[in-house]
């Protein structure tokens with residue numbers, strides 16, 4: 163037996179371990195903020211406990227209500243998107259669900275663009291329907307169709323720019339005007355724009371969205387932080403940003419009652435990535451455009467879906483919103499290609515499998531380029547008239563060299579999509 167056999171720890175020393183009196187000196191300042199983790203938050207007195215208020219962020223009361231780490235991330239995201247209040251949730255999809263659950267009730271109807279992020283449509287068809295909330299899909303490229311579908315029971319209109327997968331860019335300011343005319347709340351899924359391609363609370367670029375004369379703003383911006391704000395493909399998180407205190411409180415209370423808090427380490431991961439989002443977004447964008455330009459020269463490409471390219475669905479709307487000073491507009495790192503209908507699904511699958519640098523995987527915004535073939539026919543009510551026949555492949559560019567990625571596309575296309 164070694165002579166340092168552990169001694170029985172006295173109750174007192176366990177207590178000392180927990181109530182240890184040392185506190186580090188104040189004055190530690192460094193580039194990254196500290197990570198504060200808590201469920202329990204201490205109150206110095208019962209009176210203080212009763213006095214504290216979390217709804218306006220003037221104090222801390224419980225981990226679910228916010229910590230210095232989550233408050234900080236919320237404020238920085240407001241700065242990114244031009245909002246005033248922010249709620250963090252455990253995923254981008256949770257952000258969409260929170261908006262729906264916070265503002266809709268039995269008998270209400272929600273309108274969703276037909277090219278919306280698939281799980282948002284599934285939520286409407288599943289839980290919302292079960293709660294007696296109806297939904298309808300509108301043509302995202304036709305503001306008149308949106309106006310026609312707004313009825314007395316319409317309570318919420320979802321907007322997405324561009325639409326998921328098929329990448330049509332809507333006339334966002336006009337869509338918001340149509341909602342305003344009818345007094346219907348509009349919520350934007352702002353994951354693609356990320357607060358960088360355009361300002362969701364200042365769609366005309368004429369003010370800060372704070373009610374300046376002529377300014378036009380969405381009511382709610384929901385954002386999958388999982389994508390560009392995280393930038394690592396390693397964290398799931400979402401945000402819901404507003405500029406109206408009453409609307410924010412409605413969302414915040416629902417958030418609290420549903421228990422949708424986020425973990426401190428996850429919040430810290432996003433805080434760590436946030437300072438480089440502008441550089442990364444521009445780099446993803448540049449690479450995506452280089453690849454898209456290459457695809458345009460390839461005979462296998464029946465149609466290119468990238469909002470910054472002439473001829474792509476909604477290109478003029480992208481120009482008007484994101485490219486006000488021509489040549490300076492941003493467009494993220496996503497695009498889709500319709501592979502010519504002469505190739506069968508199995509060939510397109512083999513092309514995706516044959517890529518060496520592109521990984522097959524969902525989501526986007528990380529350092530690694532991703533590819534996914536999609537079956538558009540199964541995702542839409544009808545085949546959209548503006549889409550050529552074929553098999554759609556969605557590309558998300560990472561941070562690799564564009565030249566290397568093009569060589570990779572070239573080798574797999576040569577092997578699996580032969581033109582002769």
Ligand SMILES: *Cc1c(COP(=O)(O)O)cnc(C)c1O
Pocket residue numbers: 253254255256279326351353354386387388389398399400525
């Ligand atoms: C990824 C994504 C979401 C959902 O984000 P998760 O964090 O994966 O739940 C929502 N909307 C859009 C447009 C997305 O691309």
